[in-house]
Amino acid sequence: MGRAPCCDKNGLKRGPWTTEEDQKLVDYIQKNGYGNWRTLPKNAGLQRCGKSCRLRWTNYLRPDIKRGRFSFEEEEAIIQLHSILGNKWSAIAARLPGRTDNEIKNYWNTHIRKRLLRMGIDPVTHMPRLDLLDLSTILNSSLCKTPSGPLSNVEQFHPSDVTSFNPQNCQLNEWQTNQIVPSLPEHYVPLSDYGYDRVYGSDQSNVDHPPSETSTFQSNGNSNFSSFQSVLSNISSASSSPTRFDSNSIKLTSSSTEEEKESYCSNLLKFNIPDMLDVNQFML
């Protein structure tokens, strides 16, 4: 698997690892530990570069790696963490023991990202997709005249709505105002336990997606974005608590199918965004 070897300059092997190579690497690390990746392959008798050895170890051979499908709880944690951390896969992986950054990144790109796109959510900003919103203005004029039509919810936004969005006008349902603590896996480690400053720096100027309190709208100049983040967080929180938000009596478990998960999330969008956001505020 993976890309074909493209550089055999130093006579070093590339491409997929064999079981023999894996065994050599594991044996060496078990005896000597890992440290200097540059000299490790030579000492271990491997015709590989140190980088390749490090990747193989950290992404595949490490004994504490949990393999297999992601549970719904893990998936939900990834979405929440991504909404805060962005593409900081290593930071996300640090909060999901047993999962590697590469694994999470792959899972995001192959599963979660696509699902969010289908749901009309921009996987980068975690906000309603502007391209769909723009398209909706065309569709709305001819196809969707009634508030209960198939494109009556997020599709009724216009790109300019995002910049004119005023969080003070948002109305939250009871479950949204009460639902604060998201349901995360047992091994989930709160951000605060890791020290926010260490992740973001004191001024947070290097943060792609600034963190926001889960249930509190902010009123500063950057409130539009963070408010959407809050809304998203609430949506995600609701999806994590079927007993609290159970409009269709759907119980999602780790064995739920992709279709069940998507259907459940789609229902959240269809029936709840208009309730928590006063859509009239967005109409031109």
Next chain:
DNA sequence: AAAATTTCCAACCGCGAGTCC
């Protein structure tokens, strides 16, 4: 049954940060 297409994910690439001399 075979070909075409899509999905999945291990592995590679390039860059930036940190460290050492």
Next chain:
DNA sequence: GGGACTCGCGGTTGGAAATTT
């Protein structure tokens, strides 16, 4: 101070497997 080197991260690739036509 700055060049060389190492390490780690995020983005991307491409072959195998799965699915569809």
